[in-house]
Amino acid sequence: MKLKNLYYLIFASLLLVNCESYTEDLNNDPNAFTVAASDLLIGQAQLALIQHMGSNNARYSAVFTNQMSGGDRQYLTLNTYSPNRGNYNDMWNDTYTQGIKNTKIILADESAGGTILGIAEIIQGTLFADLAALYGDVPFTEAVDAEIINPVYDSQSAVLTGAIAQIVSGISKSGSSSIAAGYGGNRLSGGTWAEAGNTLAARYSLLSGNYSQAISYASNGISSTANDLVSQHGTSLDNRNLFYQFAIDERQDYLVATDAHSVNLLNGTTERALETPGSSAMFDSYFLVDGQRVLLNTNNGGRFSQTSAMKIASYVENQLILAEAKYKTGDESGALQHLNNVRADLRVQYDAADGFPDSAASGATLLKQILEEKYLVLIGELVTFHDLRRTRNFIGVPNKPTGSTGASDFPQRFLYPQEEVDANDNIPSPLPEFFDVTAAFTSY
Amino acid sequence: MKQILTLMSFLLCIQVAVAQGSISGNITDDEGVPLPGATVLVAGSNEGTTSDFDGNFSIRANTGDVLDFSYVGYKTVSVQVENQDQISVVLIADNELEEVVLTALGIEKKKDDDLSGTSVVEVDQLQRSGETGVLQGLSGKASGVQITRNSGDPGSGAYIQIRGQNTINGNNSPLIVLDGAPISNDNIGGSTGGVVQQSRLNDINPEDIESVSVIKGAAAAALYGTGAANGVLVINTKRGSKEAKGWSFNVKTSLSVDRINREWDKQDTWGQGYDGIWYDEPGIGYFVENTGFSFGDEIALRSGGADVYDTSGGYFETQSGRQIGAIDEKNSKKTYNQENRDAVFGDGYTWETNASFSYNSEGSSTYVSISNLDQQGIIQGASDYTRNTLKLNNDTQLTDKLKVKVSSTYTSIDSNRIQTGSNLNGLYLGYLRTSPDYDIRDYKGTNYRISDGVTTVTPNSHRSYRRSGGSYRTFNNETGSFSYAAPTYNNPLWTINEQKSVNSVERFSFAPELNYDVADNLKIVARYGIDFYQDNRVDYWPTGSAGDGSNGLWEENRISNKINNFKLFALGNTSITDDISLDYTVGYEANEETYRRLGAIETNFTNPDQVFLNTGNTTSENSNPDSYNQLVRKNGGFAVLDFSLFDDLLVQVSGRAETLSTLPGAGVIFYPSASVGYKITDLLSSDAVDFAKVRVSYGEVGIGANPYATSTVYGPGGVFSSWGDGLGGYLYGNPFTQSASRGNPDLKEERKKEYEFGLDLRLFDNAITLNATYYQSETRDGIIALPIPGSSGFTTTLQNAAVISNKGVEFDITGRILRTQDFGISVNANFTQNRNIVEDLQGSAYSILNGFTSTSSGIAEGFPYGVLRSGVYERDNGGNYVLNSNGFPNAAAEKEVGVGDPNANFRAGFGLNIYYKNLSLTSVIETSQGNDVWNGTYGVLHYFGIHENTAVKTVNDTGGTIVNSFGTEIPAGATFRGYIEDFGGGPVAVDSEWWTTNGGGFGDVGEPFIMDGSWIKMREVSLSYNFTEAFVQDLGLTNLSLSVSGRNLFLWSAIDGFDPENNLTGASRGRGLEYFSNPGTSSFLTTLRLQF
Known part of the structure; x- marks a missing residue:
C-alpha cells in the first residue's frame, strides 16, 4: 500500500460526498399544507372568536365579577384575586394567532369577496376591541405583521377607536349576509352579520364612553333574541359547550357559584334593585343546588348543558346598551323602554307572565336596575367584567375575599401574559398591576 | 517472535523427557501464585484446555506444536513443544494492559492509544446489575454519563445524558451504534401525563452484550458528524466462543422481587370533609361526602359503629351485593390507608431466562441466544412487561481475503402500562388524594339512581372517593347516546384493573458486513444495517372514567420506525518513515430514517356495556384517524488519520463532510477534529509509573434540524384552552389555520465545538489506574423554537439562536488493594462534574421544555439547561x-426563572469488589448532589389535607387573636388545625385556608415546593458463589455460579415520599419535576448461571 492509494481513497470518498441528490427535496412536510383558501380560514377565526368570548376569559371574568366562584384547586386561588400572568398566555396567544392572524390573511387575499372580507373585519375588530377592554394598551397597528417580531403597544382608546372602525367597515362589506350564509356553518348562528356587528360596535362604543355612538350602532343592532349571535354545540367531546367541558369533562368542581353575588340576587338573599318574582326561574336555568354548594346547571335544559349555545352578542345586551346610553344622555324614558323590552323578552323566555314585571323607576334607581339586569342576563359573558370596571361597580358587587363593594376592589384588567412579557421588548414599562385601572375605565 | 523467544528463556523451566503425547504443567504468576482458569491452546487447532484451581493443566500435543498460554491481564506466552512432557510457565502481568475501547465505528482499539475520554463499561457489571434495561444498567458505571429513570414501572425507559445537554430542538439521546450500525433509542411520549414510556435501547438483551464503550468527546465522535453531539454509545454483541473446546452453552436464570423504594405517608386522623374554620369554627371539621378535601372531622371523635346510609336517591351495589347509599351519619372510626395501599401495591416479580450457544470452528464463529423476561410490577393490576429476544451472530471466513459478519436480533415486547402523573386517570393522583376514611376496594358495581320515582340502572359503575355513589348514565333520546356522570378522579383500582394501556413492540435489526483484505495492510469493509420496529399502543378508558374518558375513550397508535444505514470504508496502515506510521480510515455513509404513525381516537362509546378493544364503537364524528409520516436522510464521507510518531506521540485528525435532507439551505457541512496524545511514561522514568499519557483534542459535531422546520404551514384548525376545553376543528367543518410556529428556510446545523484535556495513568504494577478528563464545549446556532410575542401572529419562530456551554471534569479510578490466590479487594470510583449554561437566547426570556404553566423546566439566558x-x-x-392585610405573603404576578436547578453539582459512583476463594462480593454506591426538584405532589397533598403536616392541632398561645389567610379570627387559647407561623408581620395561623390558596400546591406559588433532591443510593450489592470445579464437573458442567443481589436497597435523601431519581416527564428534556408519578422500586435478585 502506497500513499498514492490512500489519496485515491480520499478522493473517492470526497466524490461520494457530492451525492447531494440523495438528500434533496425531502423537506416538504407531507403532513401539512402550504396553501389554504380564505373560505377555509374564516372558520378558524370564528372558533377563535367563540373561544375568546366563552373559554378562560369568560370564566375568569365570571369569578372576578362574582357571578361565579372558584371552587377547587387552582380556582380557589383565583377566587382570592391572586395575580398570575401565566393564566393569560393561552387566550392571548390564540386570539392573536388563530383569530386576528387568519382574518389578516383573509383581508390580504385579493381574490376574496366582499362578504368574507366584511366578516373577517368584524371578527378582527371585535377581537382587538375586546383585547383592549381586557388588557388596556395592546398591540394593534403593528400586530400580526410578518415583518415585525415585537409589535408596539397602542393606547387602549386608540385601539378601541380603530377596532370599532374595523367593525363598521366590515358591516358595510358583509351587507345583509346572514350568519348562516356568511360562513357560520355549524359554528355560529344568528341573524345577519350587520345586526351582530352593530351590537358589537355599540358595545365597544359604550366601553369607550361614547354614548351617542353606542345608541347609533345599537339602533341597528340585534333585533330579537332569535337573531342573537351565538355559538353552536353538540354532544361530541370537542364540540360541547365550553362551560360544560370545563365543569364536567375537564375540571370538575373548579367553577361553581357557591356564595356568588349572582346567586344571592337570584335566590333572594340579596334584594334586587327591581323586584323580580321570576328570579327563581332564572336561578334554575343557570344554577343547581348541591348540598351546601351551588353548581352551574349543566343538565339538559340548563344554560351550561352540553349543547347550550354561548352568546357572543345578543338582543338583550343590545337593548341594555340602548337603555344605559340613553340614560346617560338624559333620555330616561327611552332608557326605561329598553329595560322593559328586556323584561318583556324574559317573560317570554321563562314563560312567566308575572315573573318579570316592568320597571317604572327613574334616576339612579333606574340606572342600577339597568346595570343589575345586565349583570344577571349576561351571566357567563365576558362583557360583564368590562361593565363592572367601566361603571366603577355602580351596582355594588361585593368582592370575593372581603365582601367590600368599592369600585377598585376587583381586578381592573387581565395581566399581560407571562409569554408576552418574556418576549416582547415593547411591552409597557413598568408593567401595570392587577388593580391598576385601565385608561378607559377611570370614571363613570 | 524474537522477543518472545528471548522472554521464554527467562520464563521457561524446561524439563526434557519422553517424546510427544500428553503434556502437563503448571501456570503461575511472577510471585509463584498459581493461576486457575488460564487458557492453554494448541495454536492453529481446536485443541485446548484451562488450568485447574492449582494452576495445573494437561493437554495433548505433538512435537513442533506451539502452545499459547493466556490469562486475562497477563502477557500471552507461546512455547514450542519439543521433547518435553512437562511445561511450566510463569506469566507476567501485562503493563500495557490489553484493555480495549471501541471506536465510533465499533472497531477495537487499545485503550492506551485512545486519545479521547472514552469509558468502557464492564459488561459483567452491567449484567450483574440485573437491571432489565441496558440503560438502567449503565447507572453509575462510567463518569460523565447520567441515567435518570422514568419510574419503577415494568419496562420503563430512562434518560441518558453524556456531558450535559447540548441541544434544545434535536434528539437528546446519544447515538447508539450496535454491532457497527446505528439503532434507535426512541422514547416516544414522555409528558406530564399518560403512561411511563419505554426506551428502545432497552429492547436489547443485556446478556448478549460483549462490550460497551461510551464515547463522550466530540473529537472521537466527529466521524459521525451530525447526530453525534450527544456522544456515542458503541455496543458490540457476542460473536463466538472463547472456550478452548470451541463451544459453550450458557444458561442464566434469575428471579427478582421488587418493592416500592419510597412511599408517601398519609395522615389518618382527619376524615373527608370541610374544615370548621370555613364556618368560623376552628379546631373541628365536618364530614362531607364526595369532596376532595380531607379537612373533615376528627376520626377518633366519631361515635363508632357502622355508617348509616340514605338510599332514597339511589345506591351503589357492590359486586358482592352490598348496597352503599349516600352517607347520612358518618359513624365509623375505621381508616383505610393500609388496606387501600395493599390493594394497589404489593411485591413485583421478574423472571428472566437466557440461553446462549456459541461455537467456533475453523473460519467461522456463531453466537445464538434466546431470552425471556417476564416482569410483573409492584402495582397489583395490569402492569407488566414481557420481552423475548432472539439473536444470531455469525462470522464466516469465506476465502483468505473475504469475511462475512452477520449480526441479527429480534425482539418482541408486550406490556401493560399504568396511567401516571398529571392525569385525572393517573394512579397516584387518585390513590394519594383519597381520604383516609374511604375504602377504595369496592370500586366497581352497579349504580341504581332514583329520580322522580324512576330507577335508572348503570352497570359497570365506577365508584371513587369523589363520587361515592358511583358513575351513572342518562340516555339522551335526541342524540341517541349515553352521557355519563363520572368521578373527578379515578379510583386507583379502576385505573389499574379496568383501564387498559397496552403496548406491543416488534423489532428486528439485521446488519451484514463484508470484510475484504486487499493487502496485509489494507482492508475494505462494507456494512449495512437495518433497524426496524413497530410499536402498537392502545388505550381503553371504559365509560365512567374520570375526565375525557367519562363517555368512554379508545386511542390506538401504530408507530413504525426504520433506520437504513450503509457504510463503506477502508482501514489501512502504512509507514511513512521508520519513525512515523499511519493508520487510516476513509469511508462513506448514507443513512435514512423513516417514521410513520397511524392513529385513531374514539370517544362517546355507543355500546358501553362490554369491554371492546377496537375501533368502531362510536359514531363517525366521534372517531378520528390521524397520521404522521417522516423521512430523513443524510449522507457523507469521512476520514480518520492516526499517526504514530517515534512510538510515543500519537496524532489523530478526522473530518466528515455531509448533506442533510432537513437542512436544504445548509449545503455541505464539514466537521473537523484533531487529537494529540503523548505517552510520557519514559519521561517520568519512575518505577511506580507503569503508564502515563497526556492527551488533548478538539472536535466539532452537530445536530440537524427537525424535519420540515423550514416552512410555515397550514393545517386543520381547532382551538383549545390550557385547561383542555376547546373546539375541535374536525367537528366544526374542519377550518384551516396557519401554524403558530414560523418556519425558517435559512436554518443551518447546530454545531458543538469541544476541547478536551486528559491524563491516563497506571501506577504500582497497574494496581491503580486513573483516567482524568477536563472538557469544555459550546453549542452555537442551537436551533430553538424561539418564543416570540403572540401578538406578532406567531408564538415561536425557528432560529439558530441558542448558545449552550458545558464544561466539566471526569475521573475514573480503579485500585487493586489486595490480590492473592484466595483473597482480593479492589475498588473503583468515578466522579463527574458538569456546568451547563445557556449563554444566549437572543433576548427571549424563557422557553419551556416540559412541565406546567405554574412550574416548568426550561431554558433561559444565563441559567443552566432545564432550569x-x-x-x-x-x-x-x-x-x-x-x-x-392578613399577614400572609402575596404572590408575585410574574414567574421567576432560576428558583431551582435540576442539574447536579456533581455525581459520583463508588464500587467495592471483594473475593474470598469462590465467593465474591461487589457493591456499587452512587450519588447525585445538589439537584433540585419541584415536589408538586407535596404541595398538592397539603392542599387536600392529606399530608401528615396538615394533621396537626395547635393552640393559639400567642396571647392575642390571630387570623388565618382568609382573615378568620382565632381567639387566644383556641385550638385550630394547623400551626402558627410568622411571615414577618407577626404570628398568623397557617391552616387549610393557606394550603388551599397560595400556601399549597394549586396556588400561584411553586417556590415552597422546590427542594433539594440530592440522593445517595446503594445501587447494588451482590454476593456470588462460583461452585468448585470438582462439584461442577460432577454435574457435567464447566461453570456454575449462584448470586444474590440487591438493587437500590438503600436510598438516602432528604426528599419525602418519592425516589428523587425518577422524573415525571420521563426521558424528555424537562428535568426535575415530580407530580404524582408512579413510584420507583428496589429489588432482591437471585441469579443462577450454568455453563456447559
Whole structure:
C-alpha cells in the first residue's frame, strides 16, 4: 500500500460526498399544507372568536365579577384575586394567532369577496376591541405583521377607536349576509352579520364612553333574541359547550357559584334593585343546588348543558346598551323602554307572565336596575367584567375575599401574559398591576 | 517472535523427557501464585484446555506444536513443544494492559492509544446489575454519563445524558451504534401525563452484550458528524466462543422481587370533609361526602359503629351485593390507608431466562441466544412487561481475503402500562388524594339512581372517593347516546384493573458486513444495517372514567420506525518513515430514517356495556384517524488519520463532510477534529509509573434540524384552552389555520465545538489506574423554537439562536488493594462534574421544555439547561415578603426563572469488589448532589389535607387573636388545625385556608415546593458463589455460579415520599419535576448461571 492509494481513497470518498441528490427535496412536510383558501380560514377565526368570548376569559371574568366562584384547586386561588400572568398566555396567544392572524390573511387575499372580507373585519375588530377592554394598551397597528417580531403597544382608546372602525367597515362589506350564509356553518348562528356587528360596535362604543355612538350602532343592532349571535354545540367531546367541558369533562368542581353575588340576587338573599318574582326561574336555568354548594346547571335544559349555545352578542345586551346610553344622555324614558323590552323578552323566555314585571323607576334607581339586569342576563359573558370596571361597580358587587363593594376592589384588567412579557421588548414599562385601572375605565 | 523467544528463556523451566503425547504443567504468576482458569491452546487447532484451581493443566500435543498460554491481564506466552512432557510457565502481568475501547465505528482499539475520554463499561457489571434495561444498567458505571429513570414501572425507559445537554430542538439521546450500525433509542411520549414510556435501547438483551464503550468527546465522535453531539454509545454483541473446546452453552436464570423504594405517608386522623374554620369554627371539621378535601372531622371523635346510609336517591351495589347509599351519619372510626395501599401495591416479580450457544470452528464463529423476561410490577393490576429476544451472530471466513459478519436480533415486547402523573386517570393522583376514611376496594358495581320515582340502572359503575355513589348514565333520546356522570378522579383500582394501556413492540435489526483484505495492510469493509420496529399502543378508558374518558375513550397508535444505514470504508496502515506510521480510515455513509404513525381516537362509546378493544364503537364524528409520516436522510464521507510518531506521540485528525435532507439551505457541512496524545511514561522514568499519557483534542459535531422546520404551514384548525376545553376543528367543518410556529428556510446545523484535556495513568504494577478528563464545549446556532410575542401572529419562530456551554471534569479510578490466590479487594470510583449554561437566547426570556404553566423546566439566558421556573412570593427590595392585610405573603404576578436547578453539582459512583476463594462480593454506591426538584405532589397533598403536616392541632398561645389567610379570627387559647407561623408581620395561623390558596400546591406559588433532591443510593450489592470445579464437573458442567443481589436497597435523601431519581416527564428534556408519578422500586435478585 502506497500513499498514492490512500489519496485515491480520499478522493473517492470526497466524490461520494457530492451525492447531494440523495438528500434533496425531502423537506416538504407531507403532513401539512402550504396553501389554504380564505373560505377555509374564516372558520378558524370564528372558533377563535367563540373561544375568546366563552373559554378562560369568560370564566375568569365570571369569578372576578362574582357571578361565579372558584371552587377547587387552582380556582380557589383565583377566587382570592391572586395575580398570575401565566393564566393569560393561552387566550392571548390564540386570539392573536388563530383569530386576528387568519382574518389578516383573509383581508390580504385579493381574490376574496366582499362578504368574507366584511366578516373577517368584524371578527378582527371585535377581537382587538375586546383585547383592549381586557388588557388596556395592546398591540394593534403593528400586530400580526410578518415583518415585525415585537409589535408596539397602542393606547387602549386608540385601539378601541380603530377596532370599532374595523367593525363598521366590515358591516358595510358583509351587507345583509346572514350568519348562516356568511360562513357560520355549524359554528355560529344568528341573524345577519350587520345586526351582530352593530351590537358589537355599540358595545365597544359604550366601553369607550361614547354614548351617542353606542345608541347609533345599537339602533341597528340585534333585533330579537332569535337573531342573537351565538355559538353552536353538540354532544361530541370537542364540540360541547365550553362551560360544560370545563365543569364536567375537564375540571370538575373548579367553577361553581357557591356564595356568588349572582346567586344571592337570584335566590333572594340579596334584594334586587327591581323586584323580580321570576328570579327563581332564572336561578334554575343557570344554577343547581348541591348540598351546601351551588353548581352551574349543566343538565339538559340548563344554560351550561352540553349543547347550550354561548352568546357572543345578543338582543338583550343590545337593548341594555340602548337603555344605559340613553340614560346617560338624559333620555330616561327611552332608557326605561329598553329595560322593559328586556323584561318583556324574559317573560317570554321563562314563560312567566308575572315573573318579570316592568320597571317604572327613574334616576339612579333606574340606572342600577339597568346595570343589575345586565349583570344577571349576561351571566357567563365576558362583557360583564368590562361593565363592572367601566361603571366603577355602580351596582355594588361585593368582592370575593372581603365582601367590600368599592369600585377598585376587583381586578381592573387581565395581566399581560407571562409569554408576552418574556418576549416582547415593547411591552409597557413598568408593567401595570392587577388593580391598576385601565385608561378607559377611570370614571363613570 | 524474537522477543518472545528471548522472554521464554527467562520464563521457561524446561524439563526434557519422553517424546510427544500428553503434556502437563503448571501456570503461575511472577510471585509463584498459581493461576486457575488460564487458557492453554494448541495454536492453529481446536485443541485446548484451562488450568485447574492449582494452576495445573494437561493437554495433548505433538512435537513442533506451539502452545499459547493466556490469562486475562497477563502477557500471552507461546512455547514450542519439543521433547518435553512437562511445561511450566510463569506469566507476567501485562503493563500495557490489553484493555480495549471501541471506536465510533465499533472497531477495537487499545485503550492506551485512545486519545479521547472514552469509558468502557464492564459488561459483567452491567449484567450483574440485573437491571432489565441496558440503560438502567449503565447507572453509575462510567463518569460523565447520567441515567435518570422514568419510574419503577415494568419496562420503563430512562434518560441518558453524556456531558450535559447540548441541544434544545434535536434528539437528546446519544447515538447508539450496535454491532457497527446505528439503532434507535426512541422514547416516544414522555409528558406530564399518560403512561411511563419505554426506551428502545432497552429492547436489547443485556446478556448478549460483549462490550460497551461510551464515547463522550466530540473529537472521537466527529466521524459521525451530525447526530453525534450527544456522544456515542458503541455496543458490540457476542460473536463466538472463547472456550478452548470451541463451544459453550450458557444458561442464566434469575428471579427478582421488587418493592416500592419510597412511599408517601398519609395522615389518618382527619376524615373527608370541610374544615370548621370555613364556618368560623376552628379546631373541628365536618364530614362531607364526595369532596376532595380531607379537612373533615376528627376520626377518633366519631361515635363508632357502622355508617348509616340514605338510599332514597339511589345506591351503589357492590359486586358482592352490598348496597352503599349516600352517607347520612358518618359513624365509623375505621381508616383505610393500609388496606387501600395493599390493594394497589404489593411485591413485583421478574423472571428472566437466557440461553446462549456459541461455537467456533475453523473460519467461522456463531453466537445464538434466546431470552425471556417476564416482569410483573409492584402495582397489583395490569402492569407488566414481557420481552423475548432472539439473536444470531455469525462470522464466516469465506476465502483468505473475504469475511462475512452477520449480526441479527429480534425482539418482541408486550406490556401493560399504568396511567401516571398529571392525569385525572393517573394512579397516584387518585390513590394519594383519597381520604383516609374511604375504602377504595369496592370500586366497581352497579349504580341504581332514583329520580322522580324512576330507577335508572348503570352497570359497570365506577365508584371513587369523589363520587361515592358511583358513575351513572342518562340516555339522551335526541342524540341517541349515553352521557355519563363520572368521578373527578379515578379510583386507583379502576385505573389499574379496568383501564387498559397496552403496548406491543416488534423489532428486528439485521446488519451484514463484508470484510475484504486487499493487502496485509489494507482492508475494505462494507456494512449495512437495518433497524426496524413497530410499536402498537392502545388505550381503553371504559365509560365512567374520570375526565375525557367519562363517555368512554379508545386511542390506538401504530408507530413504525426504520433506520437504513450503509457504510463503506477502508482501514489501512502504512509507514511513512521508520519513525512515523499511519493508520487510516476513509469511508462513506448514507443513512435514512423513516417514521410513520397511524392513529385513531374514539370517544362517546355507543355500546358501553362490554369491554371492546377496537375501533368502531362510536359514531363517525366521534372517531378520528390521524397520521404522521417522516423521512430523513443524510449522507457523507469521512476520514480518520492516526499517526504514530517515534512510538510515543500519537496524532489523530478526522473530518466528515455531509448533506442533510432537513437542512436544504445548509449545503455541505464539514466537521473537523484533531487529537494529540503523548505517552510520557519514559519521561517520568519512575518505577511506580507503569503508564502515563497526556492527551488533548478538539472536535466539532452537530445536530440537524427537525424535519420540515423550514416552512410555515397550514393545517386543520381547532382551538383549545390550557385547561383542555376547546373546539375541535374536525367537528366544526374542519377550518384551516396557519401554524403558530414560523418556519425558517435559512436554518443551518447546530454545531458543538469541544476541547478536551486528559491524563491516563497506571501506577504500582497497574494496581491503580486513573483516567482524568477536563472538557469544555459550546453549542452555537442551537436551533430553538424561539418564543416570540403572540401578538406578532406567531408564538415561536425557528432560529439558530441558542448558545449552550458545558464544561466539566471526569475521573475514573480503579485500585487493586489486595490480590492473592484466595483473597482480593479492589475498588473503583468515578466522579463527574458538569456546568451547563445557556449563554444566549437572543433576548427571549424563557422557553419551556416540559412541565406546567405554574412550574416548568426550561431554558433561559444565563441559567443552566432545564432550569426551573415557578411562581414566587412577592418580596421587597430587602428580600422580605410583601404581606397582605392578613399577614400572609402575596404572590408575585410574574414567574421567576432560576428558583431551582435540576442539574447536579456533581455525581459520583463508588464500587467495592471483594473475593474470598469462590465467593465474591461487589457493591456499587452512587450519588447525585445538589439537584433540585419541584415536589408538586407535596404541595398538592397539603392542599387536600392529606399530608401528615396538615394533621396537626395547635393552640393559639400567642396571647392575642390571630387570623388565618382568609382573615378568620382565632381567639387566644383556641385550638385550630394547623400551626402558627410568622411571615414577618407577626404570628398568623397557617391552616387549610393557606394550603388551599397560595400556601399549597394549586396556588400561584411553586417556590415552597422546590427542594433539594440530592440522593445517595446503594445501587447494588451482590454476593456470588462460583461452585468448585470438582462439584461442577460432577454435574457435567464447566461453570456454575449462584448470586444474590440487591438493587437500590438503600436510598438516602432528604426528599419525602418519592425516589428523587425518577422524573415525571420521563426521558424528555424537562428535568426535575415530580407530580404524582408512579413510584420507583428496589429489588432482591437471585441469579443462577450454568455453563456447559
